[in-house]
Amino acid sequence: MNRKLIYTLIFSLSYFVSFAQAKKEYQKEKEKWHYQPNFMVGFDLLNTGASFFSDRKLYQGFISSRIKDKVHGVIDAGFESNVYQKNGYDAKVNGAFLRLGSFYMLARDPENEFNGFYGGGKLAGSFYKQEYMAVPVRGYGGSSSSVAFPSSTQSSYWIEGSLGGRVQLFESNFYIDVNLQPKYLIYTTKQDDIQPMIVPGFGRSSGKFTMGFAWNIAYKF
């Protein structure tokens, strides 16, 4: 467990290769693997905590279940309210979102099959209420104005990658699940053709791509 080893581990992809050797053991197991009801329920503590200090209030959680040997299915749900006040915009949104997907355990801890790194994908949708109090009109020489739009209900859909890791907390049923969520916006309904600036569950949506992050405490039933 020296430092050198740890760094080699982090920066080298050969890490996955070394785990591949352990594959044989898993394969034996694979044959006898049958789905048994198993659930892990997690809640994102990081974003919940951050909600106390910012305008972005994001609460999200997940339920995942091991479906096949290395494949887990996962459902994420959450609620977000947020404001966007920048570059002359003044907007607020709030709404719920749902994400469905699965992930594949890329590398597992031989001692506990729920520990390890995973990668996967999800389909996501958000249904929310938005209000644009100001959309800027850019003018010349200090002449500027804005246009306000009434509150409306919109929806957005995106695909999301899921890259993360899970680790058991000591010998308990609790796990820490940390994941990165690169998101790509596919479709959004628009009010008067206005590209939404923020979408609950997605984040800043003026560009098509955003990155999300979750730090969950999960309980395995």
Add this chain to the structure above:
Amino acid sequence: MKYITIIILLCSLGMLTSCGGDDDICESGQGTPRMKIKFKKAGKQTTLDSIKVFVNYGSNVVDFGWQTKVDSMFVPLRVDDSPYTDLFIKTTTTADSSKVRVSYTTKSIYVSPGCGMKKNYENLKSELLLPTTVLSVETGQNFIENEQKTNLYLNF
């Protein structure tokens, strides 16, 4: 087990620092179109030796500076709720400026996240409030959707 913990910690640290929002940029030419002005002398289009235009934008007056040997000019109009924009025109430093009021109705059109909205002007009317160097005004194309056609002719 320990490796995993360390990597997860590293990942979380990296992610907390890496999320920065990009500012949206409004590329030029996508915003509100400007008014195109041309000049006439004795009914014929002409090139002016020198011209200076000031525009009152409500909050302040912007001096567009001296332009020499020009046959046309672009002037941005107001984008606020004012139904008109006042222009002041000078051709020599000593002469008093002429005041032209351009009145219009506006229409807001959404462009992009970076640009927000732009205004198009309709029912353009020009009125010479203070004739000095400018003798009269003529309206050209009476709407502004792009910067191609001339909207205002100034007769000297």
